[in-house]
Each structure stands twice: as structure tokens, then as C-alpha cells.
Amino acid sequence: MKYESQVRPPLVDGAKGYHQVTEDICRPVENRPSKAWWVGFILSVLCLLFGVISVTREVWFGTGQWNLNKTVGWGWDITNFVWWVGIGHAGTLISAILLLFRQGWRTGVNRAAEAMTIFAVMCAGQFPIFHMGRVWNAFFTLPYPNTRGPLWVNFNSPLLWDVFAISTYFTVSLLFWYSGLLPDLATLRDRAKEKWRKMFYGLASFGWTGSTKHWQRHEALSLVLAGLATPLVLSVHTIVSFDFATSVIPGWHTTIFPPYFVAGAIFSGFAMVQTLLLVTRKVLYLEDYITIEHIEVMNKVIVLTGSIVGIAYLTELFMAWYSHVEYEWFAFRFNRVDLSSPYGWAYYLMMGCNVLSPQIFWFRKMRRSIVVTFFMSILVNIGMWFERFVIIVTSLYRDYLPSSWSVYYTPTIWEVGFYIGTFGLFFTCYFLFSKFFPVIAIAEIKHILKKSGENYKEEMGEVEQESVEEFAHTYAH
Amino acid sequence: MAVKKFVVACFDDEKTLFPAVKNVRKTGYKIHDVYTPMPIHGLDAAMGLRDTSLHTAGFIYGITGTTTAFSFITWALTYDWPLNIGGKPYFSLPAWIPIMFELTVLFSAVGMVLTFCYLCQLAPFVKKDHFHLRATDDLFVMAVECTEKTNDSEVSDFLRNLGAIEVSTQYKETGWWIGRYDKDTEIFGKPVEPVVQS
Numbered sequence: 164m165k166y167e168s169q170v171r172p173p174l175v176d177g178a179k180g181y182h183q184v185t186e187d188i189c190r191p192v193e194n195r196p197s198k199a200w201w202v203g204f205i206l207s208v209l210c211l212l213f214g215v216i217s218v219t220r221e222v223w224f225g226t227g228q229w230n231l232n233k234t235v236g237w238g239w240d241i242t243n244f245v246w247w248v249g250i251g252h253a254g255t256l257i258s259a260i261l262l263l264f265r266q267g268w269r270t271g272v273n274r275a276a277e278a279m280t281i282f283a284v285m286c287a288g289q290f291p292i293f294h295m296g297r298v299w300n301a302f303f304t305l306p307y308p309n310t311r312g313p314l315w316v317n318f319n320s321p322l323l324w325d326v327f328a329i330s331t332y333f334t335v336s337l338l339f340w341y342s343g344l345l346p347d348l349a350t351l352r353d354r355a356k357e358k359w360r361k362m363f364y365g366l367a368s369f370g371w372t373g374s375t376k377h378w379q380r381h382e383a384l385s386l387v388l389a390g391l392a393t394p395l396v397l398s399v400h401t402i403v404s405f406d407f408a409t410s411v412i413p414g415w416h417t418t419i420f421p422p423y424f425v426a427g428a429i430f431s432g433f434a435m436v437q438t439l440l441l442v443t444r445k446v447l448y449l450e451d452y453i454t455i456e457h458i459e460v461m462n463k464v465i466v467l468t469g470s471i472v473g474i475a476y477l478t479e480l481f482m483a484w485y486s487h488v489e490y491e492w493f494a495f496r497f498n499r500v501d502l503s504s505p506y507g508w509a510y511y512l513m514m515g516c517n518v519l520s521p522q523i524f525w526f527r528k529m530r531r532s533i534v535v536t537f538f539m540s541i542l543v544n545i546g547m548w549f550e551r552f553v554i555i556v557t558s559l560y561r562d563y564l565p566s567s568w569s570v571y572y573t574p575t576i577w578e579v580g581f582y583i584g585t586f587g588l589f590f591t592c593y594f595l596f597s598k599f600f601p602v603i604a605i606a607e608i609k610h611i612l613k614k615s616g617e618n619y620k621e622e623m624g625e626v627e628q629e630s631v632e633e634f635a636h637t638y639a640h
Numbered sequence: 641m642a643v644k645k646f647v648v649a650c651f652d653d654e655k656t657l658f659p660a661v662k663n664v665r666k667t668g669y670k671i672h673d674v675y676t677p678m679p680i681h682g683l684d685a686a687m688g689l690r691d692t693s694l695h696t697a698g699f700i701y702g703i704t705g706t707t708t709a710f711s712f713i714t715w716a717l718t719y720d721w722p723l724n725i726g727g728k729p730y731f732s733l734p735a736w737i738p739i740m741f742e743l744t745v746l747f748s749a750v751g752m753v754l755t756f757c758y759l760c761q762l763a764p765f766v767k768k769d770h771f772h773l774r775a776t777d778d779l780f781v782m783a784v785e786c787t788e789k790t791n792d793s794e795v796s797d798f799l800r801n802l803g804a805i806e807v808s809t810q811y812k813e814t815g816w817w818i819g820r821y822d823k824d825t826e827i828f829g830k831p832v833e834p835v836v837q838s
Contacts, residue, residue, distance in 0.1 A: 181677060181778035306716070315716040319725065324738040331742040335749045342753055345762065350677065350776040358822045365821025369757065370766035373675040373775050377760045379684040383694045384756045391702075391745045402738055609678040613654075 174267055174615035176451040181609050185350060188601045188608070191447040192351060196598055199446060207590035214584010217577040218293055226296045229578045234569035235559045239578045240294045242551040246431070247287035247585065248329065248403055249424075249547060252396055253432025254280025255336055258343075259392035262385065267615050268460055270607040271452045274347075275443060276436045277340040278600070282592040283435070284333045286585035291325070293581070321405040328402040335395055339388045342381070345371045346606045363599075400428040407554065413494035414558035417482065423475035427547060430468035430517070433461050434543035439593065441537050443602055452603050455531050462530040465543065469521035472550075476518060490563065498557040505570040506557045509549050516546020643813050645786040646672060647795040648771045649804035650779040654680060656803035657780045661686045663802055664784060669795060672783040672814070675775035694759075698752040705747025709740040767819030769812040779805075783812075 179187070196204075221228045231238050254276040261269040292301050304326045306316045316323050349371035352364035371377070404424035407415035437458065444453040483495040499510040520542050523529045530536070561568045596602070613619050651657040657674070661683070664671055671687060684691075717723070718730040757763060775781040784799070786792055786809075796807045 185677075185777045306712075312721060315721055317723070318713045318717060318739055319732055319735040321738075324742075327739050327742040331746040335745060338749055338753045342756070346678070346776065352821055353770070353773040353776045355821075361822035362820050365767070366764045369762035369764060370768045370816060371762060371776075372673075372768055372770060373677060373781075374760075375674045375676065375680075375683050375687055376689055377762075378676065378679040379689060380692045380694050380756055380760060382679050383692045384752055387695055387698045387752060388749055391698075391749055394741070395745045398738065398741060405738075606678040 171615070172454075172456045173617040174271060174454065174456065175608060175612055176454055176617050179451070179612065179616060181612065184608050184612060185354070185605060187449070187451065188347075188603050188605050189351060189354060191597070192599065192601060193354070197446070200594065200598065204591065204594040207587050207594055210583050210587025211591050212584075212587070213580050214582075214587050217580030217584055218289075220577050221293055221581065222298055226294070228575060230572055230575050232569050232572065234562055234567050235556060235572040237555050237559065238572055239552075239574045239582060240290045242548065242555050243582050243585065244287050244290035244294075245403060245551045245555075246548050247283045247290070247589075249400065249428035249431045249551075250435045250544075251280045251283035251287060251332075251336075251432065252400060252425075252428035253436045254278070254283075255332075255339070255392050255396040256429055256432065257436070258339065259389040259396065262389040263393060267611050268457055270604055270611050271454070271457050272436065272440060272461075272603075273607070274340075274343070274600075274604045275440060275597075275602045276432075277336060277343070278593065278596045278602075279435060279439055280336050280432075281333065281340060282589045282596075283432075284329065284336065285592070286589050288329060288333070289581075289585055289588075321402065321409050324402045325406055328399045332395060332399045335388070335392055339385070339392060342384060342388070343604060343607075344600060345369055346373065346381070347601045347604060349373065350605055351601065397425055400425045412558050412562075413488070413490040414479075414483075414498070414554065416491075417479055419475055419479055419482070423472065423479075426468045426471040426475065427517075427550060430465060430472055431544060431547035433464050433468070434540040434547070437461055437465070437536055437540035438544065441533060441540070443597060447597065447602060449603060452608060455533075458533070458536055459527075459530045462524045462536060462539075465539070466521045466524035469517055469543070473518035476514065494558055494561075498561055499553060506553065506560070509553050510557070513546055513549040513553050516542045517550060520546070642815075643811055644672075645790075645792070646771065646783045646810050646812055647786060647790075647792050647799065648808050648810050649782045649784070649796075649799035649802075650772055650774070650806040651782065651803060652779055652805050653803075654780070657782075658683070658686055660782065660799070660802040660804070664782070664799070667798065669790075669798075670785045672785040675771060675781040675783070677776050677778060677780075680780075694752060694756060697755050698748050701751030701755075702744045702748035704751075705743040705745070706740050708747070709743035710736065713739065761816050765818050765820070766816050767821060768816045769814070771810060771812060772806075783810075 175184075217228075229238065229240065231240075254273075257269050257276045258273040261273075292298055295301055304316060304323065306318075307313075345368055348364050348368035352361060352368050355361045355364055401421040401424065404420035408417060408420040410416060440453050441458070444450050480495055480500070483491045486492075498504055498506065501507050502511060520539060523535065523539065556572060560570060560572060649660070651660060657680075661671065661674065665688065674683060674687060676683070713736050714731065717732075722730045724730075761768075771783050772779060772781040782799070782804075784795055786795070792809050796809070799807050
């Protein structure tokens with residue numbers, strides 16, 4: 164057994180053995196859903212239904228149901244697409260990159276974060292598909308042998324790269340998530356009393372037994388999937404940023420976009436993880452597994468990525484001025500920074516929410532405050548939505564020809580309804596997930612329990628029990 | 641597919657499990673398998689299992705994906721339907737890198753998961769016999785296979801001395817079959833003999 168330094172705080176609080184871990188995490192799945200769950204679930208389904216109505220109208224009457232015009236061809240739809248894809252980045256980051264870096268704290272949050280990723284990507288996918296207008300022709304984006312030649316898709320186009328990137332990302336995240344779920348579903352199956360539970364979890368767990376050979380292969384599988392998902396997660400938002408960066412629109416045509424988008428994606432993704440997990444840990448009584456330590460670590464990631472995003476904002480502003488490209492400078496100077504311009508307020512909202520407000524997390528007390536964290540996570544989500552809105556709309560609404568400038572883009576109720584509908588989809592999925600699946604990876608928690616559990620840390624060897632100063636005094640020179 | 645007799649020992653601590661595995665192997669008994677609720681590093685080595693080749697399979701699937709994307713795009717855009725886009729070359733490799741990369745990852749991930757499920761015989765509607773329901777909760781369950789020459793009470797005592805907290809003799813089907821976990825175990829029409837506590 165390998166012990167961990169006493170300096171590191173425990174990742175699982177309280178005196179727990181393996182059985183207690185199983186009990187704690189299976190309890191919300193096995194109990195009847197609470198009133199709060201029903202209220203939340205019904206609200207989500209209602210939002211989803213409103214979204215279905217909005218989308219139906221869009222399919223029936225065409226994209227004219229939205230207020231897009233010839234100048235502002237991308238509005239709320241693509242803003243929402245990029246926003247949701249960005250949110251879908253934290254899950255794979257937590258589960259894959261932190262697995263490679265051997266970060267023990269990922270075990271408490273990875274399951275829920277990965278689920279969130281999958282649901283967010285599902286929501287994101289809706290927007291480009293329905294933006295096509297003739298959605299029944301969406302399969303034209305796939306390279307299949309057709310009767311039109313066959314005429315192939317344009318493999319040189321970033322929009323096609325996006326099709327491949329998003330669908331690959333969704334598939335790989337789903338496989339990664341579900342292969343991790345198998346052992347935990349088997350735990351639920353073996354605890355099941357009711358007939359339907361035995362049947363459902365029996366089906367879902369694929370007949371997992373926990374054999375040593377299977378665990379060996381399972382470990383190999385998760386390690387390689389993590390290795391694959393790490394460049395994948397970086398590539399997905401890179402390719403999303405190529406949708407903009409490879410065009411010749413002022414404000415989009417910049418080489419800084421890929422890293423800037425990836426940092427922004429991780430930033431917004433972690434904010435959404437915080438929003439969800441702060442509620443989940445409270446409602447499902449999982450405070451011992453998703454501890455203040457976990458929240459603090461994620462807040463550190465938020466302040467880091469928020470600052471990277473801030474540097475990116477300033478860099479593109481500087482480059483616009485320094486490049487002496489007059490269109491580029493115009494877009495920044497008059498469409499964004501100028502507060503009196505039609506969308507100037509959005510630029511400052513973005514700056515305030517994404518760059519200034521996360522700086523509060525330099526203070527330890529703020530990082531460890533649940534109220535501040537929750538408030539901040541909402542603020543960051545709003546800020547990151549406006550970042551995408553600023554990028555898309557402020558670059559488009561005043562294009563090269565002043566006669567086609569358009570400052571009249573405001574969304575219709577159906578455009579907003581579509582967005583609300585994806586919230587409905589996201590939360591409906593999340594509520595179902597938290598009811599029927601274990602929201603924390605049981606096997607992974609058990610795996611770190613004897614290294615990082617509170618009661619096991621107390622039993623550590625003499626050297627580790629000494630205080631840091633004493634330890635440093637004796638051993639470090 | 642055969643129903644065999646096993647002596648099943650349950651351990652509740654890794655510290656007793658590892659020496660037990662070592663001793664059982666040294667004495668010459670055949671460990672059918674050890675079932676654990678979480679991965680235990682080093683247990684596969686202690687049991688003498690060889691390392692998995694799943695990584696290699698993943699690599700082969702990955703390069704298959706790269707080659708598929710590269711050859712297909714090359715064929716489609718340079719031979720089958722070349723399009724002149726602003727006089728740019730038909731063979732525009734840099735623009736294909738994203739899709740080549742995505743297909744590498746996709747092929748590798750899907751291939752590996754399918755291989756994993758095939759090797760471990762995991763699928764919906766697959767049912768397997770379980771030695772102990774707490775093997776997915778908090779116990780490490782070691783199944784020692786018996787032959788007609790094995791004296792199972794001797795094995796039981798031996799395992800108990802090694803620190804097993806619970807020992808039983810069971811008749812189990814070692815393979816898998818199409819079935820559901822809410823149905824009683826009945827393999828190929830014949831009921832499995834009840835568990836013998838010793």
C-alpha cells in the first residue's frame with residue numbers, strides 16, 4: 164500500500180470503509196426520489212417541451228422564425244452551440260487529462276462531469292443541425308455514396324471538420340463514461356432487491372463480475388482512452404475555433420483563436436461543473452466525497468483559465484491595433500470597446516464576468532466559500548455566453564459594406580425558446596442520470612480510499628504524521 | 641460450459657489478500673479468479689496473469705483510422721471528383737489533418753471498447769454466475785477450483801488460516817449465457833446445486 168503525504172488534505176472525509184462508500188453513493192439511487200427532484204425534473208421537462216415547440220415551428224416555417232438577417236447570419240444559434248460545446252469540455256478534461264496527471268481528486272467529480280459533458284454536447288449538436296433549415300437533409304454532411312455523382316463533402320472545410328470533431332467527441336466521451344460505469348452498475352445490480360432493478364442494472368452492467376483479468380483490461384482501456392481523449396478534447400474546441408479563424412471576417416481571422424477557445428471552454432466547463440456539483444453534493448448528501456478541497460481545486464482552475472482568457476482578450480485587442488489592419492481595428496475599436504456602440508455593453512459584461520470577477524479566487528477564503536463559488540459559477544457561465552455572442556455578433560453586424568450594417572438583431576421568442584429547450588434537455592438528462600446512475604465513481608473512490616481517506620491518513624506512518632516544518636527540518640537540506 | 645466445484649474464500653483486506661494469493665499458488669491449488677470491487681494494482685502480477693495486449697490493439701485500430709481517412713480523402717478529392725477551389729492543389733494534406741486525427745481517435749476508441757467487451761465477454765443480456773454478491777461491494781472473493789482429487793474441507797481450512805473471513809463450497813457455471821439477472825439461475829435446464837457452507 165502506497166501512502167500519500169499528510170500535507171495533502173484527505174479526499175474522502177469521515178471514517179469510512181469500502182461498504183460505507185457503497186452505501187453512501189448508492190443511497191440516492193435506491194431511495195425514492197425527493198420532492199425537490201420531482202419539481203426540478205418536471206420544470207426541466209417543461210422547458211424541454213417549450214424547446215420542442217420552438218424547434219417544430221422553426222422546422223415547419225423555416226429559419227425565418229429567427230431574427231437572423233443577411234448581415235447577422237449567425238446569432239443566438241451558433242452562440243449557444245459554442246457555449247454548450249465549451250461546457251462539454253470540463254468533463255473529459257477532468258477524467259482524461261487529470262487521469263494522466265494522476266490527480267486523485269478527479270475521482271470525486273469525474274462521473275458527474277463526464278455525464279455533464281455528454282449532455283452538453285447533445286445540446287450543442289442541436290444548434291448547427293437546426294440552423295441548416297432543411298434539417299431533413301442533415302445527413303448530407305456525411306460522406307456516403309450518393310446518387311449525386313457521388314458528390315463528396317468538402318474535406319477542406321472547417322464546418323465539415325466540426326461534424327467529425329463533435330461526433331467523435333460525443334462517441335468517445337460516451338464510451339469512456341460508460342466503460343467506467345460498468346463496475347458501478349454491477350454494484351447496484353448486486354444490491355438490487357426489486358425485480359425491475361435486477362433486470363435493468365443486469366442489462367446495463369453487461370454481466371460485469373469484477374474479475375482480476377477484467378480489471379486489468381479495464382485499467383488499460385481507461386488509460387488509453389484517457390490518452391486519446393486528451394488530444395481529442397483540445398482538438399475539438401480548436402476545430403470549433405477554426406470555424407471562425409479560417410474565415411476573413413475582422414475579429415475572427417486570428418491565430419490566437421485555438422488556445423483562446425480551449426482555455427475559455429475549460430473555464431466555462433468548470434463553472435458549470437461547480438454549479439451542478441454544489442447542488443448535487445448538498446441534495447444527495449455527498450459532502451464527504453465532493454469536499455471543500457475539490458471545490459477549492461476547481462476554483463483554482465477557474466482563476467487560471469479565466470486569466471488566460473483575459474490575456475487572450477487583451478492580446479487580440481493589442482494585435483488589432485498593432486497590425487494596422489483597418490478593418491480589424493474598426494471591429495475592435497468601434498464594435499466592441501466603444502461602450503456607446505449598439506453591442507458595447509456586451510463586451511464589458513464579458514470582460515467583467517470572465518476576467519475581473521474570477522480574480523476574487525486569489526483569496527483562499529473566497530475559494531472555499533460555497534456561496535461565493537456558486538454565485539461565481541453562474542457569473543462565469545453568463546460571461547462565457549456573452550463572449551461567444553460578442554465574437555459572433557459584433558464581428559458580423561457591421562460588415563465591410565456600411566449599407567448592409569444591421570443593428571436590429573434581437574432574438575425572437577422561438578430563438579430563445581430553442582435555447583431554453585436545450586436547458587430542458589440538459590437538466591432532464593442530468594436529473595435522470597442522478598436518479599438512476601451513481602453520480603460518483605464508486606470503484607474509483609474505493610481505489611483511492613486507503614491512500615486519501617481521512618481515517619486512513621490518520622493511521623499513517625510516523626514520518627508522515629509529523630508536521631510539515633518538522634519534516635522539512637529533519638529531512639530537507 | 642461446465643458446472644464446476646469451487647472453494648470460495650472472502651477477504652476483507654488487501655493486506656491479507658496478497659499473501660493468501662501467493663500461498664495458495666505456492667501450495668499448488670488452482671485459483672480460478674479473484675473478484676474485487678475495485679482495481680487492485682499488482683494483483684494481476686501476483687496471480688501470474690500476463691499483461692494485456694489491449695494497448696497494441698488500440699494502436700492498430702488507430703493507424704487503421706488514419707489510413708482510412710487519408711486514403712479515402714485522397715481518392716475522393718484527387719481522383720473521384722477533383723474540385724478546383726481557387727487554383728489550390730487537389731492534394732491539400734494540411735487541411736485533412738483534422739479529419740485524419742479525428743478518425744484515428746474514433747477508430748481506436750470504438751475498436752478498443754469492442755475488443756474489451758469481446759475479451760471480457762461483456763454485453764447486455766449476458767449473464768454470469770457470481771460467487772458472492774459482495775464482490776462488487778467490499779469483499780475480495782477468491783475462487784479456488786476443485787478437481788475430483790481435491791479435499792475441499794482441507795482447502796477451506798487452509799484458506800481460513802490465511803485470513804479468509806468467510807469460506808464456502810459452491811457449484812458454479814464458469815461461462816456465460818444469455819439471461820437476465822432477475823431470473824433464477826437455471827443453466828441449460830438443470831438447476832445448479834445449492835451452496836454448501838462448510
